[in-house]
Amino acid sequence: MASPAATIAAARKKHAWIARMIHPEADRGVGNASPFVTRTFELDMVTGTESLRVTAYGLYRVFINGTRVGNDQLTPGWTNYDKRLAFQTYPVADLLRAGANTIEIWLGDGWFRSPLMWTGSGLANVWGDKLGVIAEIRRGVDAEDLLLATDESWSSGETPIRKSGIYFGEIRDDRVQVEATLGVDILPLDTGTLVEQECLPVRELAALPVVKSWQDSDGRTVYDFGQNIGGYVQLTASGRAGAHILIEHAEILDKDGAFYNVNFRSADARLEFVLRGEGVEHYCPTFTFQGFRYARVTIEGDASVAEIEAIPITSVPEVTASFTSANPLVDRLVQNTIWSQRGNFIDIPTDCPQRDERLGWTGDAQVFAATACYLADSHAFLAKFVREMMADQEADGAIAHISPNPLRLKPPADGSHFSGSTGWGDAISVIPWTLFVHYGDKAILDEAFGAMVRWNDYVWGISDGPVVRPPSGWGVKGFSFGDWLQPQNDHLKAVPTMGDDAAATIYLYISSAQIAGIARILGREDEARRMDARAEQVKAAFQREFITPAGRLLYDDQSSYALAFLHDLIPDEHVEAAKGFFKATIARSRGRIGTGFIGTPALLPALVKIGEPELAASVFLQEEVPGWLAQVKRGATTIWERWDGIKADGSIFEPTMNSYNHYAYGAVCQWLFEAVAGLRPDPASPGFQNIIFEPLIVPALSPVQAHHESVAGHVEAGWSLEGDQATYTFTIPEGSSGELVLSTDYSEISLDGVPVPAVAGEKTRRPVASGTHTARFRIHWQK
Structure with missing residues (x-):
């Protein structure tokens, strides 16, 4: 009997890649016509067990005997191609x-060599300047019989796609005949970099019809699909050969109702379709996507568009949660967050899907990770992103601001860094921890642990000690984004903002404490003790450096107080005074939010934690800028990058950094699920094996109903209010347990009809088994 090692070795040999990475001689470089490769091959029979595995330098689309293989979009996705190249496997029997059979594989520039980022004309050819594809067709349950492989015998030619790019869009001329007149050559490939598809591929969602259309003053037709998405349009048209259809995209209309896409910056985001002139023709782009709600169509020549619709795409197609309340603005906010997640979870978690950016910003992802895990099964998707961060991590431990990071392979000529920001790089521990809590994934903690520790040591080294003093210059080692886009409100008197040193020091504490806990889970006691000691050093240093003898925080802003309270950085002797100062920051802002990217997720939980649930609800529910509901009132269908993306008078914020599909501030949905609906996973029994139910009754929202399809099963919670009497009903899936936790603001408590005695000054806690339960109690605040 073979040893386990021999069995594994034999399996690896059986499934080793025999095919070669081939480059079409028809490839004329970035920004030119998309090439294809093809081959005709003979089969003696078809058994039903045939499968294709394939990947590419660039994007690919496969056709066998004229029929497309699979329905995945933008394959093979975006990875650090030099270290990790994903491949996909499809049944093709x-x-x-x-x-005789014919296979044809079209190739596009994609993320592999399209110009990326906003540096002038963009960074092109980041991972290579030649497109290529490697593919095999095999037969058998274990795919042991090789039937076809890419090699020197294949031919190549040009497709009707004359140009494509991630930011550019696509030009397609269907008059072009697909002919293979050239050969191929072999590209180097380390097959050890090939990894099987790790998460759901990008898929299309149901098409969105036009809700309104009109002609502008130049005779162009503008279509409104009613929803901002990441995706593309598809259309049917007819006309004479050579007629040209141009499609441009926009997220918003300007103050006067005109089509507006200045905020796309240098991204052309255009589609051009040239008709073949043979009856009804269909067009949908192949190798690109856009972020848009509106499409403007210009027709040159004799042609007409019969039908047009918008096709959203995403890697997280199934919604796994819902939240409804008596406030339609709040309910729409949740839907906006779902749409922003869909439109930005396109193989990696991007900041936005429309302008010349669309990058995997680590800070955005870490603040949103928990919300993402409620709204969709984000387990494999975020684990893949963690691996991209690890691939991009620098030798000194710095985590890149974005991942995959084009600047790792094409660094700026001035030697500046694009890595190392606290709050951003902390995604390397925050996201694995979130995956552990939500899905019970201990393996990702172990896989990323070394990267977490190196990151933490890097941050300590920025200032060689517990108080982190980031330099102010962009691109300087240790630069920090701080509390990015912290608002200034809409009045002239300046509002205090959080200093980068305070933000960085707080995040060093969060990181140290979090890694210490992870180390204990993994049984790494020495590292746990080291990180515990570091956390205590940072905590003491923060208290010395950033808290005055009166209990006021140095920067006296909402984010400083929110993060400090949430992470227990305020010493006991200053708690009451700091609470007063915290509330004063909100009063100065006229009851409005004053936090940026890292402070926002902490604000409402911190207010509840210090015993101010009414104030938390008031800040959340106010409808003016800056605030969550203000953008909903202004017609938003996704989350905006800036609180004031469209101002109160309808004017548009300066367009150089103004996205209308940016999920970060949607992180407030975590608070809606965990506080208002009151359901959350217990880190001590992760993966929803034990569920904490701790509702926050906000009378203005009654009734509230929420659910989450967790890894353990269906979880549900909701409440209604009659006068001061609340009824809270919750469901625990079979095999899990729960704990009901009720605030000291609630009294006369019963659980499933049985009175529950309260302990003065302490929260009421009761263990509960799987099934559906009902608690009733009186509340003691009414705002």
Whole structure:
């Protein structure tokens, strides 16, 4: 009997790649026509067990005997291609036949070599300047029989796609005949970099019809699909050969109702379709996507558009949660967050899907990770992103601001860094921890642990000690984004903002404490003790450096107080005074939010923690700028990058950094699920094996109903209010347990009809088994 090691070695040999990475001689470089490769091959029979595995330098689309393989979009996705290149496997027996068969694989520039980022004309050819594809068709349950492989015998030519790019869009001329007149050559490939598809591929959602259309003053037709998405349009048209259809995209209309896409910056985000001139023709882009709600169509020549619709795409197609209340603005906010997640979870978690950016910003992802895990199954998707961060981590431990990071392979000529920001790089521990809590994934903690520790040591080294003093210059080692986009409100008197040193020091504490806990879970006691000691050093240093003898925080802003309270950085002797100062920051802002990217997720939980649930609810529910509901009132269908993306008078904020599909501030949905609906996973029994139910009754929202399809099963919670009497009903899936936790603001408590005695000054806690339960109690605040 073979040893386990021999069995594994034999399996690896059986499934080793025999195919070669081939480059079409028809490839004329970035920004030119998309090439294809093809081959005809013979099969003696089709058994039903045939499969294709394939990947590419660039994007690919495969056709067998004229029929497309699969329905995945933008394959093979975006990874650090030099270190990790994903491949996909498809059953193809239904497309094959005994006798002659033809396979054709189209290639596009994609993220591999399209110009990326906003540096002038963009960074092109980051991972290479030649497109390529490697593919095999195999037969058998274990795919042991090789039927076809890419090699020197294949041919190549040009497709009707004359140009494509992630930011550019696509030009397609269907008059072009697909002919293979050239050969291929072999590109180097380390097959050890090939990894099987790690998360759901990008898929299309249901098409969105036009809700309104009109002609502008130049005779162009503008279509409104009613929803901002990441995706593309598809259309049917007819006309004479050579007629040209131009499609441009926009997220918003300007103050006067005109089509507006200045905020796309240098991203052309255009589609051009040239008709073949043969009856009804269909067009949908192949190798690009846009972020948009509106499409403007210009027709040159004799043609007409019969139908047009918008196709959203995403890697997280199934919604796994819902939240409804008596306030339609709040309910729409949740829907906006779902749409922003969909439109930005396109193979990696991007900041936005429309302008010349669309990058995997680590700070955005870490503040949103928990919300993402409620709204969709984000387990494999975020684990993949963690691996990209690890691939991009620098030798000194710095985590890149974005991942995959084009600047790792093409660094700026001035030697500046694009890594190392606290709050951003902390995604390397925050996201694995979130995956552990939500899905019970201990393996990702172990996989990323070394990267977490190196990151933490890097941050300590920025100032060689517990108080982190980031330099102010962009691109300087240790630069920090701080509390990015902290608002200044809409009045002239300046509002205090959080200093980078305070933000960085707080995050060093969060990181140290979090890694210490992870180390204990992994049984790494020495590292746990080291990180515990570091956390205590940072905590003491923060208290010395950033808290005055009166208990006021140095920067006296909402984010400083929110993060400090949430993470227990305020010493006991200053708690009451600091509470007063915290509330004063909100009063100065006229009851409005004053936090940026890292402070926002902490604000409402911190207010509840210090015993101010009424104030938390008031800040959340106010409808003026800056605030969550203000953008909903202004017609938003996704989350905006800036609180004041469209101002009260309808004017548009300065367009150089103004996205209308940016999920970060949607992180407030975590608070809606965990506080208002009152359901959350217990870190001590992760993966919803034990569930904490701790509702925050906000009378203005009654009734509230929420659910989450957790890894353990269906979880549900909701409440209604009659006078001061609350009824809270919650469901625990079979095999899990729960704990009901009720605030000291609630009294006369019963659980499933049985009175529950309260302990003065302490929260009421009761263990509960799986099933549906009902608690009733009186509340003691009414705002």
